[in-house]
Amino acid sequence: MPARPCPCGLPAPYDDCCGRLHRGETAAATAEQLMRSRFSAFAVGDAAYLLRTWHPAGRPARLDLDKRLRWTRLEVLEATGGSVVHTEGTVRFRAHYVERGRPGEMEEHSRFVRLDGRWVYAGAL
Template identity: 50%
Template sequence: MGAVLGQTEGGPCPCGTGEAYAACCGPLHRQERLAETAEELMRSRYAAYARGEFDHVFRTWHPRTRPADVTADAHLVWQGLEVLGTSAGGPDDDTGEVEFRASYQLGKQRGTMRERSRFTRRGARWVYLDGHEITD
């Protein structure tokens, strides 16, 4: 997955919260703190794909389900994230689900991807387990 062009440390976070990247997903990407909820981890993973922070994507993927390598399509540009709903995944939960829609551009083609992602805790850390794409 390619990066959003023009993203800086002081600019808005691609995850859609409206906060600056440096205060939002940046600390998670830099391993300064852990995500408190499944939704926060999902948003940080989206932002990591959008910014090209693939080490964060790999690190937050459950070892049982993650691929050996996380690769990127240099032509894919992530353009927006909309969280559609959550189930569990709070600070006191062990599992959670987040449904989202992400918009992208690939060359001249624009599209959206909708997924229901499952998360679980490994120790004190939320990790991505798997996701199921939803067709509209």
């Protein structure tokens, strides 16, 4: 059986791509990689990873994912900063989903910061 592709859109199997981050085997090297891994976490239903990678200042106490939404595709539209040498970065993206058989999309310009050496989601701009 072929490995399932990673929901983040990169040409790699989930287990070798975002799955490694979700399992805690490695941390995101860039803000874009964290954003992609967070999209994948929504797609596979990994609320614990989403909470772990959310800045404590804005992190909700709990996260209940909507099981009626199926996240289907990610488009990275723009990224600024967020490389291995930065401490802040932004990523603008469009996330596609299906809800009750109807396609939809949402767009966000997200801010990411390094906290204790790791990238975390700091909210929408």
